[in-house]
Structures are given as C-alpha cells and as structure tokens.
Amino acid sequence: QTIKLDQNESPYDLPDRLKEEVVARLRSLNFNRYPEINGHTLRKKLAAQLGWPADGIVLSGGSNILIQALVMAAGIGRSVLSVKPTFSVYPLQAGLQGAKLLECALNEDFSLPLDELKTHLANEQGVFFLANPAAPTGNLFTLEDVEELARASADNWLFVIDEAYCQFSGTDFSQLVKRYPHVVCLRTFSKAFGLGGVRLGYALMQAGLAEQIQKVVMPFSISALQLAVGEIVLEHGDYAEARVQEALAERSKLFAHLQSLPDLTPFESATNFILFRVPDAEAFYNGLLERDIVIRRQDHLPGLEGCLRVSVGKPEENEAFMRASKELSQTLVSHV
Numbered sequence: 110q111t112i113k114l115d116q117n118e119s120p121y122d123l124p125d126r127l128k129e130e131v132v133a134r135l136r137s138l139n140f141n142r143y144p145e146i147n148g149h150t151l152r153k154k155l156a157a158q159l160g161w162p163a164d165g166i167v168l169s170g171g172s173n174i175l176i177q178a179l180v181m182a183a184g185i186g187r188s189v190l191s192v193k194p195t196f197s198v199y200p201l202q203a204g205l206q207g208a209k210l211l212e213c214a215l216n217e218d219f220s221l222p223l224d225e226l227k228t229h230l231a232n233e234q235g236v237f238f239l240a241n242p243a244a245p246t247g248n249l250f251t252l253e254d255v256e257e258l259a260r261a262s263a264d265n266w267l268f269v270i271d272e273a274y275c276q277f278s279g280t281d282f283s284q285l286v287k288r289y290p291h292v293v294c295l296r297t298f299s300k301a302f303g304l305g306g307v308r309l310g311y312a313l314m315q316a317g318l319a320e321q322i323q324k325v326v327m328p329f330s331i332s333a334l335q336l337a338v339g340e341i342v343l344e345h346g347d348y349a350e351a352r353v354q355e356a357l358a359e360r361s362k363l364f365a366h367l368q369s370l371p372d373l374t375p376f377e378s379a380t381n382f383i384l385f386r387v388p389d390a391e392a393f394y395n396g397l398l399e400r401d402i403v404i405r406r407q408d409h410l411p412g413l414e415g416c417l418r419v420s421v422g423k424p425e426e427n428e429a430f431m432r433a434s435k436e437l438s439q440t441l442v443s444h445v
C-alpha cells in the first residue's frame with residue numbers, strides 16, 4: 110500500500126469510539142432541516158475551549174474558504190500581499206478575484222523581508238497573508254517581526270496570520286488579534302486534529318470585523334454533518350495532544366536522519382513536515398514513488414531549487430521513508 114506523505118495530513122483517522130459517536134449523532138439529525146446558520150453551538154464550544162469570545166469566531170468549511178472570503182472582504186481593486194514561497198491558495202485566490210498580487214521573496218534563510226513588506230504596506234491597501242509557521246518552508250517567524258508587520262499594516266490592511274500548523278510549533282499569535290482590530294488568525298481542523306476530509310476551519314478576530322466577514326461567508330455553508338463532527342471532536346479533543354507529541358518526536362528522528370545523509374539538507378521545521386534539498390529532486394521523488402512512497406515536490410518554487418517536502422507520518426511510515434531515502438542518497442550520489 111502506498112505511503113502517503115504529501116499533504117501534511119494526520120496519519121491517523123479519528124479514533125473509533127469518536128467515530129461511533131459521530132454516527133450516532135448523524136442518525137439523530139433531521140436531514141430535512143437547515144443547519145444552524147453560523148454554527149452557533151460549535152462556535153460556543155470553541156469559544157469556551159479557547160477562552161475567546163464567540164462573537165469573534167467565524168467558522169467555515171475549511172480555512173481555504175476563509176482565505177477566499179478574506180480576499181473578497183478586502184474589496185474590489187485591492188491588493189493581496191504575501192511572501193514567496195508560501196501557501197498556494199493566497200496567490201490563487203488573488204488571481205481568481207482579480208486582485209493585484211504583491212509577493213516579497215523570503216530572505217535566503219527564510220526570514221521575513223521586513224523592509225520590502227513594509228514598503229508595500231505603506232503604499233498599498235488590501236489583505237496580507239502570512240502563514241506562521243510558514244508553509245512550505247516550515248520555519249517560524251518571531252512574534253517581534255510579526256508584530257512589527259501588524260503595526261505597519263494597521264491603517265489600510267487586513268492582516269491574516271494563518272496558523273494551520275500552530276499545534277506543532279506550540280505558538281499562539283491570537284494575542285495580536287486582541288491588540289489590533291485588523292489582525293485575523295486562521296485555524297484549521299485539517300492538520301493536528303486529523304479532519305482534512307471533514308472540512309472545518311475557523312478564524313479569530315475582533316467582534317466588529319467578525320460581523321463583516323461573516324456576511325461574506327455564505328449562510329448555511331457548513332453542513333449539519335460537519336458541525337456534528339466538530340462538536341464531538343471538541344468534546345473529546347484530547348486525542349490530538351498525544352498525536353502532536355508523537356509527530357514532534359518523529360520529526361526530530363526524520364530531521365536527524367536526513368541531516369546524516371550526504372548531499373541532503375533538511376531545513377528546521379516548526380510543523381508536521383520537513384522541507385529538504387537534494388541534488389536531483391526529480392530523481393529522488395521518482396525513486397520514492399518506485400518504492401510506493403509519495404511526498405511533495407517543491408523544486409518549482411522560487412528559492413526552493415532542488416527541494417522536496419515530506420509530511421511526518423506514522424512511525425513505521427517514517428521508517429520506510431528513511432530507509433528509502435538512505436538507499437536513494439547512496440545510489441544517486443554514486444551516479445554523480
């Protein structure tokens with residue numbers, strides 16, 4: 110069976126006992142009735158768990174939908190600003206919605222090009238997306254740098270900090286949302302909570318902005334089925350913590366292994382994936398495919414020549430990947 114390490118998913122499905130509860134809850138639902146309009150019950154549960162006001166939470170069927178909504182909310186004729194390389198959905202939505210796309214290349218060590226970003230923030234207006242931890246580079250930007258950008262964007266921008274991987278970095282930038290009314294934190298159930306297939310995400314922002322953004326997200330866009338899963342997961346969310354701990358331990362193992370291979374350079378990661386550079390990305394990728402292991406090529410992206418990205422899987426999947434990458438590094442190096 111193919112080992113799938115290409116989408117930064119959790120390698121584990123929802124525990125059986127929770128799936129049973131989901132099935133029971135679904136059976137009790139009236140499918141003829143509309144769901145709660147903005148997922149009020151799930152929002153209240155999230156609010157209680159996060160210690161965040163419920164009227165400052167906007168739910169959606171995955172954070173991708175919120176990215177779309179936030180580009181829309183920035184308004185016609187506005188700009189979308191991001192770094193590059195970054196999460197592909199930001200430039201995609203900018204293009205689809207006819208926004209002007211401004212992209213600033215990360216520094217060579219993947220740190221933020223602060224001056225260039227601040228020039229755009231001073232001269233343009235729109236929505237600024239920053240994934241932190243960053244994707245696909247996996248590094249974490251400091252609170253100091255991000256707050257500097259929050260200050261620089263206060264007048265004319267929405268500033269969206271995408272925290273899809275925050276459970277793996279142990280960071281929480283929502284303190285900036287409390288201090289700045291134009292800052293939004295995006296979260297998802299797709300990664301640490303292992304619900305990529307269910308489609309659930311949310312955004313934290315101040316209540317005034319939430320009221321506006323809620324208008325842009327279609328009413329009833331989250332089905333009763335999605336809401337039911339989200340509610341049950343929040344009632345038993347403790348399963349995620351042990352998985353995150355395992356992923357962190359496995360990530361260290363993977364990193365040390367990749368570092369030990371000649372001609373192979375892994376980059377430090379604060380996420381559940383590792384970006385690494387090889388002499389021949391295509392050959393390495395194809396060699397893994399021949400061994401039934403799928404990872405993700407990133408070598409087409411600016412600044413990521415020769416780079417591949419592997420998600421942290423189950424221990425036995427990571428073992429298989431490590432074995433294969435050792436073989437490949439030996440064969441591919443000996444060919445040079």
Ligand SMILES: *Cc1c(COP(=O)(O)O)cnc(C)c1O
Pocket residue numbers: 117170171172173174196240244271273296297298299300305309310
């Ligand atoms: C995986 C990921 C998401 C999650 O998107 P969903 O639509 O919630 O599944 C968001 N942002 C980044 C940077 C990601 O890598």
